[in-house]
Amino acid sequence: MKFELQDTFTKTLPQDPILENSRRQISGACFSFVTPKKTAQPELIHTSKEMASELGLSNEALKSEEFLLLFTGNKIGENSHPYAMCYGGHQFGNWAGQLGDGRAINLGELVHKNKRWTLQLKGAGETPYSRTADGLAVLRSSIREYLCSEAMYHLGVPTTRALSIALTGDQVLRDVLYNGNPDYEKGAIVTRVAPSFLRFGNYEIFSSRQDYKTLTTLVDYTIKELFPEIKSTNKEGYIQLFKTVAQRTLTMIIHWQRVGFVHGVMNTDNMSILGLTIDYGPYGWLEGYDDAWTPNTTDRQHKRYRYGNQPNIGLWNLYQLANALYPLIEDAEPFEEILEQYKNDYAVKYLEMMKAKIGLFTTEEDDAELLSTLEENLQIIETDMTLFFRNLSVITKNDSVVDAVSKIEVAFYSIAELKEDTLEQWKAWFNLYVKRLQKESITDQERMLKMNGTNPKYVLRNYMAQMAIDKADEKDYSLVDELYTLLKKPYDEQPKFEKWFSKRPEWARNKVGCSMLSCSS
Structure with missing residues (x-):
């Protein structure tokens, strides 16, 4: 298997000059070069043939030893210069300062049929942005991300994708309930794929530091590489960029509401500049219809990220992005008009969507x-x-x-x-x-x-994912494959999978992993 990676990101944007992998504040740089951690005994669990096809990878390539090594971080591909991005973010409404890719490592960009895809390993080891964490991920959260990102794609929801999931052979210590009882779990790595993993927080961090030079460089790169329909990198172009991001964000959230998906952690560092669903942590689908439901145990008290509040949080996050971009424009009126338009458009689009749901x-x-x-x-x-x-x-x-x-x-x-x-x-x-x-x-x-065609018959309910996780923990990946196959055609009848068209069973109502979840990964 041979493919050549490109990298407009590292070649265009300023890099962290320090190469040592120490936790630190990074100034004036959009990324840091890093090296994925070698794993003890990598083992491929599942691959998305659909995503592989988008990348120009054959079925034979997916079975190769080189694929396994490349997508578990045990080998660096030709022309690959792995890096972690620097970004900040508002978490639960509060500015958190520098965050960054704490457990994600970008391998580079693959171009196939005039489409550019960034390949990213999640759970491949420490980076300068890992803070006190280990940069690793566990099988539990990795299966949830792998299945959900592909399920969302087939539901027609804008999303990042997943190419593969693999065991590392290492044990990872996690406190799944955040109750002071950590335990070892199986380590795993998901290969994530998207045109870009840039988030609102990538822009916020430089604006918060008044580093407008780097901010301008990043915004210009964003327009040139990701929004080529915007022809200018000036104030008019920046306003057009914000307008497009607002429209895409709204479209994404309308889709979430349509299928009953609740993201669970709509922090600004989890908001894609491309309007893609990104970072599948404590997500969930509504079981009983409940405007106030959140899948996130951390959000249990205030329910900031509850189902019925997602459109408002999308708007709140756009306000933060507008604040970050304001120094490049120094005119509030265009932003205010776009944000007001978001409110008006939401009312219209939500009514239109709900009418379609009831025919x-x-x-x-x-x-x-x-x-x-x-x-x-x-x-x-x-x-x-x-x-x-x-x-x-x-x-x-x-x-x-x-x-x-x-x-x-x-x-x-x-x-x-x-x-x-x-x-x-x-x-x-x-x-x-x-x-x-x-x-x-x-x-x-x-x-x-x-x-x-509007109302799916099958969605990835949390109890279904947990059943697949439990089996996978016993080295039985058949349910991962069954759910993956089921969720490729969520609007079809699929009589052989009729058992999944049912309410959540009572045993799953309060079972760990089947209702609410923590951010533990």
């Missing part, structure tokens, strides 16, 4: 109220989001209210609670809904097809 493709005066009442109903009784919206598509214009309710009953976690006032509220809503469907000109079958 409405024309406009009636009461549509917003119909949706608002639905969202209230979904929370008066625990209702599985994925099952509810998927089953909604089988309701017809001629259904009675009783028929309509019966078709979505499977989405309720406790049918016993569907009585009296609760049942009457649902009947009242379905009465309005069926009447509204009758105003649509398309047939029931046509509407079903459209709805089933």
Whole structure:
């Protein structure tokens, strides 16, 4: 296997002149050169053939010894100059100062069919940005990242991708519950792939230090290499860059809300400048529809990153990026207009998305109220989001209210609670809904097809990922492969995988890894 890596990033941007791998504050540099840690006994667990194809890698290449060594950090490829990026970030609303790639090492850029991809190892060892951590990752979090990034891609959600996951053969000490009881887990490395891993925090760090020279260099690089449609690297170009980032961020978050995905750690250092979902830590999909749910144990008290607040946090993070870019423009008005547009666009796009989820493709005066009442109903009784919206598509214009309710009953976690006032509220809503469907000109079958292209049948619920992790811990990777195969076609019926189209089992409700998770990786 042979491929030649390029690197516009390290050739264009200022580097950290110190080559020793010591934890320190790095000034005036966008990155530091580093060397991945050699592992004890690398073993490939799974590879994404789809992602490999995007990179021009054959199936034979994926099976080669060289692939294993390159993508576990045990060999440095030709023309590869591994590096870690310097960035800062706001974490849970507070400025955290320098953060950086603490356990991610970029290998370089691969160009195939005029597409440029950055290859990155997550869990390959210490960097100057590792602070007090070891720069490693464990099998548990690596499986979650590998499966989720590929699942999100097939759901149509903007995301970074994953190429491979491998065991290192090393043991890594982690406190999974942050309760003072650390234990050793199997070490692992995920190969992540994206056009770029630049985050809002890459720009914030230089602005916070008033290093506007480096900031300008980085912004100019960003426009030239990642946003070629922007023709100028001046104030107008910078404003256009921010506008494009805001639009992409909004698009990404609308998709999150559509499929019920909750990121869990929307810090500014976890916000991609390309509007990609990045850094799969304590994420989760809604089981019961709940605006206030967060998968992150660290966020349990304040719920800053809860499902219903993700659009607002996207806006808050864009404000921080605007503050970082302001010194290059020194005019607040363009930023304010773009941020205000984000609010307006969100209202329009969210309504449009939710209407598509319930099969409405024309406009009636009461549509917003119909949706608002639905969202209230979904929370008066625990209702599985994925099952509810998927089953909604089988309701017809001629259904009675009783028929309509019966078709979505499977989405309720406790049918016993569907009585009296609760049942009457649902009947009242379905009465309005069926009447509204009758105003649509398309047939029931046509509407079903459209709805089933919007509402996935299969998502990576946390309990499913945990089951795969438990098996993998026993050296059985069959469930990793099964879920990977299932999630490549999340909108298809896939009768052989019907068992995964079900509510979270009761045993998983409070089990570690199956509901909320920590940031431990």
